[in-house]
Amino acid sequence: MALYSAVLDACVIVPVSICDTHLRLAERLLFRPMWSAHILIEARHAVLRVHPELDPAAIDRRFHLMNESFPDAEVRQYERLIDGIDLPDPGDRHVLAAAIRAGANAVITANLRDFPSEVANQYGIDVIGPDDFLLDQLDMASSHVIETIREQADATKHPPLSLDDLLVKLARAGVPQFADEVARRL
Numbered sequence: 001m002a003l004y005s006a007v008l009d010a011c012v013i014v015p016v017s018i019c020d021t022h023l024r025l026a027e028r029l030l031f032r033p034m035w036s037a038h039i040l041i042e043a044r045h046a047v048l049r050v051h052p053e054l055d056p057a058a059i060d061r062r063f064h065l066m067n068e069s070f071p072d073a074e075v076r077q078y079e080r081l082i083d084g085i086d087l088p089d090p091g092d093r094h095v096l097a098a099a100i101r102a103g104a105n106a107v108i109t110a111n112l113r114d115f116p117s118e119v120a121n122q123y124g125i126d127v128i129g130p131d132d133f134l135l136d137q138l139d140m141a142s143s144h145v146i147e148t149i150r151e152q153a154d155a156t157k158h159p160p161l162s163l164d165d166l167l168v169k170l171a172r173a174g175v176p177q178f179a180d181e182v183a184r185r186l
Helices: 018-029 037-050 056-069 080-085 090-102 118-124 132-141 142-155 163-173 178-185
Strands: 005-008 030-036 106-108 126-127
Touching: 005 090, 018 030, 018 056, 018 132, 018 142, 018 163, 030 037, 030 090, 037 056, 037 090, 080 090, 090 106, 090 118, 106 132, 106 163, 118 126, 132 142, 132 178, 142 163, 142 178, 163 178
Parallel strands: 005 030, 005 106, 106 126
Antiparallel strands: none
């Protein structure tokens, strides 16, 4: 059976805690993450907009490590599909084009209104928010997800985070229902 695959939109990659959770779950083979160079460029610009004090080289290292850790994640040769896609925000067409080209099962994005399901479903692609996606993962593989969150808290050193601190950070970053449900299941 093929691994469920999902293109991570820039808004899922920008918050480090949410991105880290997704990638740690992918390391456990709960799903296959995907992105394009364009998505990473968007994410880089967004990080620098939110955190202008960050060293751009550090952001580049983060994305380099993502590509190194998931060498099959980068979607290429999707550009010719962009013009044939009609979305409310034309600037988001590249995300759906990458998902189509990759044969992905889903796009994970916090910008659900910019990806109408009636458009994405034409291509057999679901559009799901990061909170719902992580809740689905928790329902399907509860022990793996909870262990992953524990490991993520233990591995976070700058600054160090307790498990409760990580859950608060995840909730504030955009996955409050997931954070609450993990806390409930502990």
